[in-house]
Amino acid sequence: MSATPNAGAVRDITVWNLNDLVEWDEKIRAKATEFGLDYYPQEFELCDHTGMLGYMAYSGMPSHYPHWSYGKSYEKLKTLYDHGVSGLPYEMVINSNPAIAYLMRDNSLLLQILTVAHVYGHNDFFKNNFTFRSATRAELTIEVFKSAAMRVRRYVEDPSIGVEKVERILDAAHALSWQCRRNFAIKKLSPVEQMSRAEDTAQGQPDPFQKIHARKQVEVPDFHKVPLEPDEDVLLFIRDHNPFLADFEKDLLTIVDQEAKYFISMMETKIMNEGWASYWHKKILESLDLEQGLHLEFIVNHNQVVRPIPGQINPYHLGLKIWEDIYRRYTNPTAEEIKRDGPPAKTGMEKIFEVREVERDASFLRRYLTEDLMREMDIFEYEARGEELVVSKVADDDGWKEVKATLIKNVGTNSIPVLKVEDADFGQNRTLYVKHEHDGRDLHIEYAEKSLNYLQRLWGREVVLETVLDGKRSLLCSNDRGFSVRALK
Amino acid sequence: MSGDTIFREYRISDAERSDRSAGDRLRHRQKVRESIRENIADIIAEESIIGKNKDRVIKVPLRGIKEYRFVFGDNSPGASQGDGDSRPGQVVGKTGKDGPGKGDEHAGDRPGVDYYETDVTLEELIEIMFEDLELPNLERRALREIVSDYSSRRKGYRKVGIRIRLDKRRTAKQRVMRMLASDKRNDAAERAIQESKADREAGDDADVEGALDEIALEEGQLDEVALADSPGAAAFERVSRRFPFHQKDLRYKHVEVDTKEESNAAVICIMDTSGSMDTMKKYLARSFFFLLYQFISTRYRNVEIVFIAHHTEASEVTEEEFFHKGESGGTFISSGYAKALEIIAARYHPSLWNLYAFHCSDGDNFDSDNPAALKDAEELAEICNLFGYGEIKPLGSRYYESSMLNVFRRIQAPNFHTVLIERKEDIWPSFKAFLAKDRVKEG
Numbered sequence: 001m002s003a004t005p006n007a008g009a010v011r012d013i014t015v016w017n018l019n020d021l022v023e024w025d026e027k028i029r030a031k032a033t034e035f036g037l038d039y040y041p042q043e044f045e046l047c048d049h050t051g052m053l054g055y056m057a058y059s060g061m062p063s064h065y066p067h068w069s070y071g072k073s074y075e076k077l078k079t080l081y082d083h084g085v086s087g088l089p090y091e092m093v094i095n096s097n098p099a100i101a102y103l104m105r106d107n108s109l110l111l112q113i114l115t116v117a118h119v120y121g122h123n124d125f126f127k128n129n130f131t132f133r134s135a136t137r138a139e140l141t142i143e144v145f146k147s148a149a150m151r152v153r154r155y156v157e158d159p160s161i162g163v164e165k166v167e168r169i170l171d172a173a174h175a176l177s178w179q180c181r182r183n184f185a186i187k188k189l190s191p192v193e194q195m196s197r198a199e200d201t202a203q204g205q206p207d208p209f210q211k212i213h214a215r216k217q218v219e220v221p222d223f224h225k226v227p228l229e230p231d232e233d234v235l236l237f238i239r240d241h242n243p244f245l246a247d248f249e250k251d252l253l254t255i256v257d258q259e260a261k262y263f264i265s266m267m268e269t270k271i272m273n274e275g276w277a278s279y280w281h282k283k284i285l286e287s288l289d290l291e292q293g294l295h296l297e298f299i300v301n302h303n304q305v306v307r308p309i310p311g312q313i314n315p316y317h318l319g320l321k322i323w324e325d326i327y328r329r330y331t332n333p334t335a336e337e338i339k340r341d342g343p344p345a346k347t348g349m350e351k352i353f354e355v356r357e358v359e360r361d362a363s364f365l366r367r368y369l370t371e372d373l374m375r376e377m378d379i380f381e382y383e384a385r386g387e388e389l390v391v392s393k394v395a396d397d398d399g400w401k402e403v404k405a406t407l408i409k410n411v412g413t414n415s416i417p418v419l420k421v422e423d424a425d426f427g428q429n430r431t432l433y434v435k436h437e438h439d440g441r442d443l444h445i446e447y448a449e450k451s452l453n454y455l456q457r458l459w460g461r462e463v464v465l466e467t468v469l470d471g472k473r474s475l476l477c478s479n480d481r482g483f484s485v486r487a488l489k
Numbered sequence: 490m491s492g493d494t495i496f497r498e499y500r501i502s503d504a505e506r507s508d509r510s511a512g513d514r515l516r517h518r519q520k521v522r523e524s525i526r527e528n529i530a531d532i533i534a535e536e537s538i539i540g541k542n543k544d545r546v547i548k549v550p551l552r553g554i555k556e557y558r559f560v561f562g563d564n565s566p567g568a569s570q571g572d573g574d575s576r577p578g579q580v581v582g583k584t585g586k587d588g589p590g591k592g593d594e595h596a597g598d599r600p601g602v603d604y605y606e607t608d609v610t611l612e613e614l615i616e617i618m619f620e621d622l623e624l625p626n627l628e629r630r631a632l633r634e635i636v637s638d639y640s641s642r643r644k645g646y647r648k649v650g651i652r653i654r655l656d657k658r659r660t661a662k663q664r665v666m667r668m669l670a671s672d673k674r675n676d677a678a679e680r681a682i683q684e685s686k687a688d689r690e691a692g693d694d695a696d697v698e699g700a701l702d703e704i705a706l707e708e709g710q711l712d713e714v715a716l717a718d719s720p721g722a723a724a725f726e727r728v729s730r731r732f733p734f735h736q737k738d739l740r741y742k743h744v745e746v747d748t749k750e751e752s753n754a755a756v757i758c759i760m761d762t763s764g765s766m767d768t769m770k771k772y773l774a775r776s777f778f779f780l781l782y783q784f785i786s787t788r789y790r791n792v793e794i795v796f797i798a799h800h801t802e803a804s805e806v807t808e809e810e811f812f813h814k815g816e817s818g819g820t821f822i823s824s825g826y827a828k829a830l831e832i833i834a835a836r837y838h839p840s841l842w843n844l845y846a847f848h849c850s851d852g853d854n855f856d857s858d859n860p861a862a863l864k865d866a867e868e869l870a871e872i873c874n875l876f877g878y879g880e881i882k883p884l885g886s887r888y889y890e891s892s893m894l895n896v897f898r899r900i901q902a903p904n905f906h907t908v909l910i911e912r913k914e915d916i917w918p919s920f921k922a923f924l925a926k927d928r929v930k931e932g
Contacts, residue, residue, distance in 0.1 A: 018496055018498055021496055022494075022496060025494050025496070026494075029494065041493050041494065041495075042494045042495075043494070043495040043496075043497065044494070044495070044496045044497065045496075045497040046496070046497065046498060046499035047499060048499065050508065054508070054509050054510055057510055058509070058510070066512055066513050066516075067513060068513050068516040068517040068519075068520055068554075069513075069517075069556055070510060070513045071510050071512070071513030071514035071515065071516055071517035071518075072513075072514075072517045072554065074510040074513070074514060075514060075517065098495070105499045163516070174556060174558075175556065175557050175558050175559075176558075176559075178558060178559075179559065308570050309570065310569075310570060310571055310572040311569055311570070311571075311581055311582065312569050312570065313568065313569050313570055314570070317570075318570075377570050378570060378571035378572065378573050378574070378575050379568055379569070379570050379571070380568065380569065380570075380571050380575040381566050381567070381568050382566060382567055382568070382569065382581050382582075383564075383566040383567075384563045384564075387583060388580045388582070388583060389567075389580065389581050389582040389583065390578060390579065390580055390581065391571075391575050391576065391577050391578060391579040391580075391581055392566060392577060393577060394571070394575050394576065394577060403568055406566050406567065406568045407568035409565075410567055410568055415561070416558075416559070416560075417559045417560070417561060419559060436559075440564075440565075441561040441562070441564060441565035442561065442562045442563075442564050442565070443559060443560070443561065443562055444560045444561060444562035444563075445562065447557050447558065447559065447560050448559060450555075450557035451557050451558055451559045454557070
């Protein structure tokens with residue numbers, strides 16, 4: 001006891017109460033504002049591990065419609081957690097205004113401080129990144145999910161509908177929910193606008209010498225074709241073009257699509273967003289003058305979160321690395337970098353705030369993941385050879401560009417095949433013709449079969465998917481007689 | 490700073506309410522069960538479960554409740570981070586898993602992420618399996634239940650009983666409780682507690698026994714009010730200081746006698762182990778026997794299993810030998826039946842045992858043996874609850890090999906049943922058909 005003279009002065013840093021959090025929150029917010037973060041009002045909710053597992057299963061939403069898949073997801077999370085395979089996140093933030101974050105009540109004071117700072121990073125990102133600004137209206141998030149939950153519950157309880165009929169649609173809709181637009185900043189044209197665009201395209205460029213030129217033959221576009229332009233929003237397309245759907249079925253499709261769009265933004269910015277939050281929790285905590293005990297704990301935990309994980313891409317690590325690198329290159333560029341890129345036109349701070357607003361993961365990596373960083377992090381490409389996954393390329397002089405391209409192909413929605421509805425009346429038979437935009441990666445055929453069956457269930461008639469299998473253009477068909485694959489010549 | 494950040498305190502009531510996934514979990518479990526039931530025929534045909542211990546946990550692939558999406562297949566390379574010196578050609582993982590490590594958790598990322606199987610114990614599986622079957626009506630066999638076990642076990646305490654079952658500790662406790670309850674005797678109570686503490690420390694229980702003998706004497710004197718008013722106040726003092734045991738304090742251990750009625754069943758597995766029975770045929774036979782044994786085990790408390798292997802002669806063998814030992818030579822089916830009848834006569838009298846016999850063979854019997862086989866089969870059908878013959882003919886072979894099915898067609902007994910098993914998918918339907926016979930008989 002008497003061995004350490006300072007023993008009495010050291011507070012037990014694991015014990016905290018709500019007032020501590022409020023105090024720390026004020027300090028953190030002051031710093032965040034000082035650094036220029038621009039965030040929604042924040043709400044924190046303390047929860048225990050069951051609560052956290054529950055939020056995780058339902059994507060953090062305080063209310064969410066019921067479906068057995070969430071029960072499955074809960075069981076899975078719980079099993080992993082109970083067996084110690086995976087821990088729980090320190091926090092969870094949802095993109096809403098005010099932003100809502102959940103804190104684990106069992107965590108130590110330092111973890112809470114770290115988490116609160118981290119949350120403000122996410123909050124700022126949600127409020128400012130173009131992906132979120134164009135896709136969601138944060139002030140409505142909670143209400144939208146709540147209203148969807150109420151509607152689905154009503155359908156389930158409705159004696160003329162019931163759980164079976166609801167699941168019939170939800171199961172199928174879940175299988176297709178990611179088949180929607182990915183970049184919401186690009187405006188989707190209405191059918192009328194598509195029509196006038198088709199007209200313009202058919203007419204070609206206005207010819208200043210019309211009088212002396214022979215009149216070009218204008219081909220009249222087929223305005224009866226549905227859709228005029230290939231449509232990526234598969235669920236919405238079905239909702240609008242399958243006349244046999246009941247109102248509740250249309251509503252269910254709308255609900256699933258709406259929810260998918262909320263998560264597409266998350267998916268599209270995972271690396272940037274986690275990197276950004278880690279960048280700011282680090283910066284804020286470093287500026288807080290933590291007492292020694294807290295500081296050491298901070299370093300341990302911070303390193304734990306942002307450590308590289310061999311064999312994986314840790315978005316916290318990769319994101320943080322890139323953000324720090326951008327800041328460094330605009331603050332202290334090496335002589336070589338000045339020679340190559342010229343002197344920086346912006347300060348590091350200006351630059352990173354600009355980047356957080358205008359990029360998403362794919363463009364962020366493409367523009368800011370440098371060869372040096374790739375080498376430093378030893379990012380490699382792997383592919384399946386037989387039963388094994390084998391390193392095929394590493395970030396050396398020859399390979400780094402290809403490795404980077406592969407990495408970009410696997411981030412965000414790039415890891416999801418692009419399918420577009422081409423024709424709703426293929427062969428004048430009301431067959432739905434969908435085309436997979438093949439980019440060198442084949443579809444997984446078993447998954448494609450099952451998903452296509454779901455598509456057929458929603459469409460109510462035959463569906464055909466054009467894709468490429470082993471280099472051959474092929475048609476996958478799902479109709480009443482079952483599933484078939486046919487190679488095209 | 491404006492205090493606009495809101496902290497919501499953790500509340501137990503919220504936490505309890507937050508088991509929001511209960512409904513969806515229930516629905517999920519229903520789906521799991523449904524899925525298992527739909528695929529039961531495939532699952533039980535898997536070699537891995539045949540002949541395993543009941544507590545064994547098996548992984549059952551679930552087809553119905555996997556969540557599918559459009560995903561990329563095997564020819565899509567991935568990228569991840571190495572430990573600093575990755576070289577081309579290095580093996581970093583296995584396919585079928587998501588990426589080299591665990592991968593990040595994008596929904597819809599790659600197949601394999603959602604590879605779904607569940608753990609069930611064999612017992613659960615069997616329960617689900619037999620849920621499907623209309624169970625044979627077993628009531629008639631109540632007659633065959635015998636008392637198999639007689640045991641007594643402790644159950645609670647009583648205020649009356651015989652001296653030998655007196656629970657001294659509880660009796661002493663009762664006394665202390667009564668003492669504490671009576672206000673006037675607080676001193677005495679404390680003293681008694683002290684005493685009993687001292688006793689316990691000394692490990693001395695005998696005192697209670699001694700005191701007990703006085704109870705009879707003192708019972709008459711225990712009316713306190715009467716005592717206090719009586720001239721014998723000194724006696725009262727004495728008694729109150731001592732605070733003796735009262736009849737009401739006594740606690741006796743209560744013992745109940747348990748009888749256990751047992752219903753017995755014997756499963757008699759007869760298999761042709763002649764040269765023509767190859768591994769595949771034995772595997773099919775084994776699957777059938779396994780199902781039969783499991784089914785019978787769920788119906789009866791005491792199930793015994795007998796293995797009889799025969800070629801031209803029959804012998805009783807162990808399970809190991811039954812399935813693995815190959816013999817050579819020809820076949821006399823009647824030898825197996827005769828052996829079965831012999832064992833039944835010696836050990837399983839039909840009035841005490843429910844008998845289930847099943848015989849698997851490829852039907853390649855010596856013609857000269859057929860009349861004897863027929864006679865013995867009829868006899869077996871007579872004494873068994875159910876007797877079956879399964880002819881195992883891997884696909885195609887039945888066109889050129891001889892068959893016993895035609896011979897056994899002559900047996901009229903309603904509880905005799907023949908099945909033809911050509912591949913493992915046939916096992917479950919055959920098994921159901923076999924049991925259906927039992928139902929007919931009982932009905």
